[in-house]
Amino acid sequence: MIAMSIACDPKLLIADEPTTALDVTIQARILELLRELQRDSGMSVLFITHDLGVVADIARHVVVMYGAQVVESADVDNLFGAPRHPYTSGLLGAMPQVALERGHDPIAIPGTVAQAHSWPSGCRFNPRCIYREEGTCTTAAIPLEPIGGGLVRCARAAELQSTLGRAMVTA
Numbered sequence: 001m002i003a004m005s006i007a008c009d010p011k012l013l014i015a016d017e018p019t020t021a022l023d024v025t026i027q028a029r030i031l032e033l034l035r036e037l038q039r040d041s042g043m044s045v046l047f048i049t050h051d052l053g054v055v056a057d058i059a060r061h062v063v064v065m066y067g068a069q070v071v072e073s074a075d076v077d078n079l080f081g082a083p084r085h086p087y088t089s090g091l092l093g094a095m096p097q098v099a100l101e102r103g104h105d106p107i108a109i110p111g112t113v114a115q116a117h118s119w120p121s122g123c124r125f126n127p128r129c130i131y132r133e134e135g136t137c138t139t140a141a142i143p144l145e146p147i148g149g150g151l152v153r154c155a156r157a158a159e160l161q162s163t164l165g166r167a168m169v170t171a
């Protein structure tokens with residue numbers, strides 16, 4: 001599949017969950033192959049995955065989506081080192097690798113994603129967010145705004161900055 005997709009020398013390769021359901025050895029080989037192809041050809045690779053371990057391994061820039069919206073966009077070091085959206089922070093706290101390193105169980109994000117036809121008003125993540133503030137988070141749609149060199153869709157991003165960073169350090 002990868003050979004077919006690069007046969008016409010594309011400028012952009014969209015790799016949608018290319019490592020899902022592969023064992024870790026094959027996964028590592030696929031990632032290395034994509035890295036080599038990208039390096040040799042100069043093409044861009046848009047890598048879509050639910051696996052943050054893979055993201056940490058291969059990405060330079062990360063876009064996190066929730067409820068069909070971009071909620072955070074940042075370079076990979078900033079995103080993992082100082083997440084600025086509560087959903088990103090929750091995803092990192094739920095990673096087994098992160099939990100293991102910090103000596104605790106993974107922390108699940110409460111609740112489930114709403115149906116696409118019934119998004120909550122205000123922030124789409126608000127029913128699951130432990131930092132939700134009535135009114136601020138529940139009334140108007142939240143715009144994606146620049147902060148700290150990236151983009152974040154959170155009405156409380158500026159005030160939560162140190163809290164989310166601390167949560168990552170101590171979780």
Ligand code: SF4
Nearest residue numbers: 123126129137154155
């Ligand atoms: S806008 Fe409010 S509910 Fe949404 S992520 Fe930010 S703090 Fe949480």
